[in-house]
Amino acid sequence: MRALPISCFILAAGTLLAQQNYSPGDVEDGRRLYVANCAVCHGPEGESVPGVQLDHGTFRHGSSDDEVGDIIRKGIPGTAMPPHTFTAFQARSVVAYLRFMAGSPSRGPVATGDPAHGKAVFESKGCLSCHRVNGNGARLGPELTDIGSLRRAAELERSILEPDAEVLPQNRFIRVVTRDGATLNGRLLNQDAFTIQLYDTNDRLVSLEKSKLKEYAFTNKSPMPSFRGKLSPQELSDLVSYLVSLKGIDKQ
Amino acid sequence: MNRRALLLISVTSSLFAQVSFDRIMRADKEPQNWLTYSGSAQSQRYSTLTQITPDNVKNLELQWVYQARSLEKFEATALVVDGVLYTVQAPNDVMALDAATGRLFWTYSYTPAPESRPCCGRINRGLAILGDTLFMGTIDAHLVAIDAKNGKPLWNTTVAKAESGYALTHAPLVVKDKVIVGTAGGEYGIRGFIAAYDVRTGKEMWRFHNIPEPGEAGHETWGGDSWKTGGGSVWVTGSYDAATNLTYWGIGNPGPDWNGDSRPGDNLYTDSVVALDADTGKLKWYYQFSPHDEFDYDAVQVPVLADMQWTGKDGVKRPRKVMMWANRNGLFYVLDRTSGEFLLGKPFVEVNWMNGFDEKGRPMRVTGKVPSAEGTLIYPGNQGGTNWYSPSYSPHTGLFYIPTWANYSSIYVKGKDDDYVEGRRYAGGFPRSAIPFGRGGQNFRKEEEGYGAVRAVDPATGERKWEFKMNDVTDAGILTTASDLLFSGGREGYFYALDARTGALLWKTTVGGAVASGTMTYSVNGRQYVGVAAGNSLFTFALKQ
Numbered sequence: 001m002r003a004l005p006i007s008c009f010i011l012a013a014g015t016l017l018a019q020q021n022y023s024p025g026d027v028e029d030g031r032r033l034y035v036a037n038c039a040v041c042h043g044p045e046g047e048s049v050p051g052v053q054l055d056h057g058t059f060r061h062g063s064s065d066d067e068v069g070d071i072i073r074k075g076i077p078g079t080a081m082p083p084h085t086f087t088a089f090q091a092r093s094v095v096a097y098l099r100f101m102a103g104s105p106s107r108g109p110v111a112t113g114d115p116a117h118g119k120a121v122f123e124s125k126g127c128l129s130c131h132r133v134n135g136n137g138a139r140l141g142p143e144l145t146d147i148g149s150l151r152r153a154a155e156l157e158r159s160i161l162e163p164d165a166e167v168l169p170q171n172r173f174i175r176v177v178t179r180d181g182a183t184l185n186g187r188l189l190n191q192d193a194f195t196i197q198l199y200d201t202n203d204r205l206v207s208l209e210k211s212k213l214k215e216y217a218f219t220n221k222s223p224m225p226s227f228r229g230k231l232s233p234q235e236l237s238d239l240v241s242y243l244v245s246l247k248g249i250d251k252q
Numbered sequence: 253m254n255r256r257a258l259l260l261i262s263v264t265s266s267l268f269a270q271v272s273f274d275r276i277m278r279a280d281k282e283p284q285n286w287l288t289y290s291g292s293a294q295s296q297r298y299s300t301l302t303q304i305t306p307d308n309v310k311n312l313e314l315q316w317v318y319q320a321r322s323l324e325k326f327e328a329t330a331l332v333v334d335g336v337l338y339t340v341q342a343p344n345d346v347m348a349l350d351a352a353t354g355r356l357f358w359t360y361s362y363t364p365a366p367e368s369r370p371c372c373g374r375i376n377r378g379l380a381i382l383g384d385t386l387f388m389g390t391i392d393a394h395l396v397a398i399d400a401k402n403g404k405p406l407w408n409t410t411v412a413k414a415e416s417g418y419a420l421t422h423a424p425l426v427v428k429d430k431v432i433v434g435t436a437g438g439e440y441g442i443r444g445f446i447a448a449y450d451v452r453t454g455k456e457m458w459r460f461h462n463i464p465e466p467g468e469a470g471h472e473t474w475g476g477d478s479w480k481t482g483g484g485s486v487w488v489t490g491s492y493d494a495a496t497n498l499t500y501w502g503i504g505n506p507g508p509d510w511n512g513d514s515r516p517g518d519n520l521y522t523d524s525v526v527a528l529d530a531d532t533g534k535l536k537w538y539y540q541f542s543p544h545d546e547f548d549y550d551a552v553q554v555p556v557l558a559d560m561q562w563t564g565k566d567g568v569k570r571p572r573k574v575m576m577w578a579n580r581n582g583l584f585y586v587l588d589r590t591s592g593e594f595l596l597g598k599p600f601v602e603v604n605w606m607n608g609f610d611e612k613g614r615p616m617r618v619t620g621k622v623p624s625a626e627g628t629l630i631y632p633g634n635q636g637g638t639n640w641y642s643p644s645y646s647p648h649t650g651l652f653y654i655p656t657w658a659n660y661s662s663i664y665v666k667g668k669d670d671d672y673v674e675g676r677r678y679a680g681g682f683p684r685s686a687i688p689f690g691r692g693g694q695n696f697r698k699e700e701e702g703y704g705a706v707r708a709v710d711p712a713t714g715e716r717k718w719e720f721k722m723n724d725v726t727d728a729g730i731l732t733t734a735s736d737l738l739f740s741g742g743r744e745g746y747f748y749a750l751d752a753r754t755g756a757l758l759w760k761t762t763v764g765g766a767v768a769s770g771t772m773t774y775s776v777n778g779r780q781y782v783g784v785a786a787g788n789s790l791f792t793f794a795l796k797q
Contacts (some may be wrong), residue, residue, distance in 0.1 A: 026684045065667055066677065088371075088677065096684065169696035190694040192744035193722040194760070218698055 028168060030097025033090055035150055041080070044149050046101055049080070057102025068095045101152075113234065118242025121235045130224065133246060140187060140201060141224065142171055146248030156243045160236065163224035173219035174198055179212055185219070270383045271333055273428055277494055284775040286332045288489075289378045289423035290642060291731075291772060294557040295491040297644040299773045302735040303780035304795060309737060309749045309759045311796045315781065316354030318347070318790040325768045326785035328378040329423065329642075329729070331386075332774035337783070338381070338400065339790060343374040344390045346398055352776040354792065358403035368392035369675070370419040371439040377488065377640075377769075378423030380431060382451050387431045389420025395433055395449055409454035411435065415675050417442050423489045427499055427530045430457055434486020438504045438550070441678035444484035446501055446526075448533060458533030462486070462503045462521050469535075475516035481672045482515060483507030484522045488640050491555040493573070496590050498527045498536055500557070500575060504550035510623050511546065511666050511680025518543040523551050525577065527592060537592030542581045543614065546623050547605065547630055547664060548683070549581040552640045557589055558647065563712070576711050578643050578654040580636030581605070583615075584714050598714025600707055601637035601658055605630055623664035627684070633662030633702070634683040635725075642729030642770035644738070649752050651708045651717055653730045653738060660687060660702035660725070687725055695724050695744075704742050706730060708755060718755035722746075729770025731782070739782055741767025747784050747791065763791050 035044070038054075046054030061076055062068050069091035075083035086094065122128070128137030131144045147156070158165055174188040176196065186200035196216060197207045210216065231239065269275075271287060279285070279292040283300045290297050304312065320326055324342030331338045337351040344362040349355065364374070368391045380387040385406060386398040392414035397406040411433060412418035417440025425432045430448040438444060444462040449455060462484030464470040474482060485504030492499045506515055506522040523542035526535060542549040555575050562572035575589040582603040586596040594613025606615035621630060641655040662683040672678050687702045697703070704726035708717040726742035733739075738752040747767060748760035765787015773782045783792045 025687065066679075170694070172696050172698075188696055190696075191723045192695065193742070193746065 025169070026093055026096040027100045029090075030093035030095070030100070031150070033086070033094050034097050037084060037086075038094065039149055045152055046098070054098055055101040057099065065092065065095050065099075068098065113237030113239070113241035115238070115242040115245040118235075118238035118240070118245075121231070121239045122242055125227070125231070125239075134249065139199065139203065144243065144246055146246060148244040148246040149248055151243075153240050153244050156240050157236065159224075160231075160239065161226060161228045163222040163226055167222045171222070173223055174216060175219055176208060176216040177214045178208070179214050181214075184208075188218070269334075271381050273382060273426065276382070276426065283773075284332075285334065286330065286772045286774045287381065288331070288425070289329050289380070290489065290491070290554050290770070293492040293494070295489070295554045295642075296556055296558065296647070296732075297554075297642050297730065297770060297772075298646050298648075298732050298734075300734045301773055301775055301780045302733065303775065303778075304733070304737060304773075304782065305735040306737060306751055306758055308795060312749070312759055312761070312782070312793045313796050314761070315352075315792045315794050317792075318349060318354050320788045320790070321345075323788060324374050325766075326788055326790065327373075327375045327769050328785060329770040329772050330783055330785075330790065331379055331381055332772070332783075333381060333400070335776045336400075337774075338379055338386055339785075340376040340378060340388065342376055344376055344388060344396075346379065346386060346388055346403065348400070348403060351774060351781065351792075352779070354790075360398050360403040360405065362388070362390055362394075362396060362405075364390050364392040364394075365414050367675075368414040368419060369417060369440070370421060370436060371677075375421055377421055380424040380426045382426045382431070385451065387424040387426070387451075389422065389424055389433045391419045391421065393418040393420050393435060393437075395420065395424065395431065395454060397431075397451070397454060407454035409449055409456070411447065412437075412442075412445075416440065417675050422487055425490050425492065425499065426451065427492050430530070432490065432499060432530075434462070434490070434501055434503075436485045436487055436504075438483035438485035438507050439509060439677055439679050440675060441481035441483065441507050441672045442485070443480060443482060444486060444504065446486060446490075446528065446533070448530075458531075460526070460528055460533045460535065462526070464520065470520035473517040473520040476514070478515035478519075481507060481678060482519060482522065483509070485550065485552075487550065487552040488554050488642075491557050491575075492530060493557055493589060495573065496527075496536075497530050498589070499530045500525055500527050500555040500589065502551035502553050502555060502577075504552055505545055505548050508667075508678050508680030509546070509548045510664060510683060512544055514680075516544075519545070523549055523581070525551055525555055525575070525587070525592075527589070539585075539587055539592045539594060539613065541577075541579045541583070541585065541615075545581075546666075547581070547662075548634050549579065549636060550639075551577075552580055552636075553577055553638070554642055555589075556643060556645045556652070558645055558711075560650070560711070562586075562595065574711070576643075576645060576652050578638050578652070578709070580632075580639055581615075582632040582637035584652070584654070584709050584711075586711055586714075596711075596714055599637075600654055600709055600714070600716065601656060601660070602631040603637075623666035623683075625666055627663040627665045629661055630664055631661045632657060633660045633685045633687070634664075635660070635685070635687070639727070641727055641768075644730040644732045645711075646732040646734075646736070646738075646752055648734050649708075649732070649736060650710070650712075651752065652711050653732060653740075653752070654707045654709060655726045655728055655730055655740065656705040656707045656719075657687075657725045658703050658705050658707075658719075658721075659700055661685070697723065706738065706740055706750065706755070708752075720750055720755045720757070726767075728767035728784075731771035731773060733773065739771040739773075739784070741771075741784060741786060743767075745786065747771075747786060747793075761793075763787065763789075765789070 130141035186198035348357040417437040490501035506519040728741040763786035769785035
């Protein structure tokens with residue numbers, strides 16, 4: 001019971017630190033690159049290679065952003081760390097994500113629950129009405145099939161308890177009203193000077209010309225309800241453990 | 253040979269005359285051609301062609317596409333001389349095409365040395381021409397002269413050492429019998445310079461060090477040995493004014509970029525415009541936009557020259573030779589180009605690093621707005637309120653047009669003050685921004701997180717007249733014409749025409765890739781074309797026939 005508020009406090013402090021140093025955009029770019037290129041060996045928590053703790057923020061072969069970026073690009077001769085074809089800027093984005101990892105706790109007691117029970121919690125609490133896992137559920141919210149490869153336990157816990165705390169840019173909702181009075185809500189997929197693309201609440205990919213809209217605006221809050229007080233500590237722990245176990249269709 | 257054959261030869265040679273320097277200086281008299289990077293020595297990127305108008309621009313249609321065999325950004329502005337279009341496929345392949353059909357006449361492939369390491373893409377922004385000779389700077393810092401008729405190299409001069417981080421990315425500038433280039437490489441601790449070469453031989457005729465050495469004026473603005481590695485790149489082409497015989501160039505950031513501790517002082521002539529005697533390279537005057545810069549605010553813009561009525565301090569209007577400059581630091585400037593006198597400076601985007609000018613035009617800094625260990629939020633952000641993308645000035649509307657990054661900021665984190673190692677990155681930190689460096693993909697940003705725009709500014713006051721908004725930011729240059737059309741694009745992959753007087757959208761098409769080049773226009777056999785590079789291809793449009 002007592003672990004939960006402490007975990008939240010550390011998370012808030014870590015988030016603050018991260019925000020001071022890196023923009024969410026950099027961290028998100030780095031996260032994408034990390035997941036696509038690094039997590040296969042280092043794991044989502046940065047600890048899968050024995051003796052290497054990427055999430056601790058200290059590195060054996062360098063300390064400055066430049067040095068860590070160089071290691072990412074050039075590899076470490078004589079070890080299993082290969083060179084990568086990142087540009088200097090991409091390597092910097094990965095460094096931004098590594099710094100972000102180090103500024104937030106990697107694991108708390110919440111990740112030590114029972115994934116099988118967490119699956120039951122997930123299905124009974126209505127999560128599938130917005131989220132999709134392995135082909136089941138709705139597509140309006142973020143797809144969760146590989147969420148355990150993309151997000152860390154502490155981040156998942158925060159999204160469940162405080163969904164408004166951080167809505168990632170790719171999960172932003174938009175509300176549009178057409179000239180003939182129809183209202184559409186959905187997740188923004190893309191936009192430019194003349195058009196908007198969204199995935200709407202009726203399971204459709206919709207592309208609209210702005211010139212034919214009466215109004216359009218971002219929805220400020222996350223459409224996801226907070227589950228604070230609606231889950232027991234054990235249910236929350238089990239649910240997070242289940243989500244952490246979701247590694248994608250080729251890693252089942 | 254009979255009389256008729258003689259006549260034919262004489263007609264042909266007059267149609268395909270060599271490009272004399274006199275022709276370049278009178279480029280406005282032959283608007284069918286595009287003879288320099290910015291269309292004229294004044295660099296206004298303005299054409300007097302009027303076949304395409306606000307009324308008929310909706311009838312533009314695609315004429316031809318040249319798909320480059322390169323996945324690098326296509327940043328070159330083409331030249332057109334009497335129906336032949338010359339451009340560069342990145343990094344350094346020169347092509348001559350039929351300007352009406354896009355059919356290839358010849359290709360010259362230059363293979364840069366493998367140790368070349370331009371910081372921000374293996375790109376090239378275009379060519380210069382004089383006589384029958386084309387000139388290209390290469391990313392391994394060579395200057396190459398090429399026969400415009402057959403694509404064969406005539407001479408190849410080493411301008412600087414590629415392995416030390418030097419590169420040439422901009423289109424050279426021809427002035428009389430010299431071809432002038434400046435070196436890039438400011439992220440590698442170079443000591444940048446501008447140099448002039450004999451157009452016939454490639455022999456160096458003069459060199460201006462962008463960073464003064466001991467004994468030279470301005471050296472006192474560099475602490476210790478920092479001048480040796482102080483950066484000062486040149487990224488885009490300068491301008492030339494025959495009346496003063498001055499050539500004007502913008503100088504890039506000091507190095508290390510984001511940590512100025514090792515280089516106390518103003519760091520002349522970084523982030524400055526320098527006015528050089530075109531015959532000798534001697535400095536006539538300079539104006540520094542961003543003294544002791546730690547935000548990467550290169551003066552990486554084309555100097556735009558114009559003669560206009562200017563209201564003096566006594567309230568009286570007089571003709572004045574001015575230079576207009578929308579700077580990466582977020583401010584729009586007007587200077588007297590004969591003396592460098594500061595006439596006007598006004599933000600064209602959100603600016604929080606300065607809050608006014610002293611009487612000499614030096615910006616007054618805001619306390620605490622410097623890079624820090626915990627990060628400092630600065631407007632505009634690292635890519636600037638604008639960047640290398642060509643602006644345009646229309647003498648017809650009297651407005652100055654700026655490719656703009658609006659609401660854009662970065663968090664500047666001060667990095668370790670690394671020791672200089674030749675050829676290695678020497679930048680001292682890394683700024684963070686909500687707008688990723690990469691382009692393309694999906695855009696989820698809110699307006700307050702930054703957007704791209706074309707902004708029209710009245711140079712007399714610095715006031716904004718209108719704005720054309722995009723969602724994504726823009727790397728597209730701007731072209732205006734005497735029929736009050738404005739052509740531009742952006743990262744969203746549209747190419748469009750606006751009413752230059754009002755900013756109203758008149759026509760748009762998709763080119764399927766980011767426009768990261770300056771648009772130009774020309775005509776062949778009386779038909780006006782508009783050319784723009786987007787993605788990895790060059791597109792040309794003309795009115796339906």
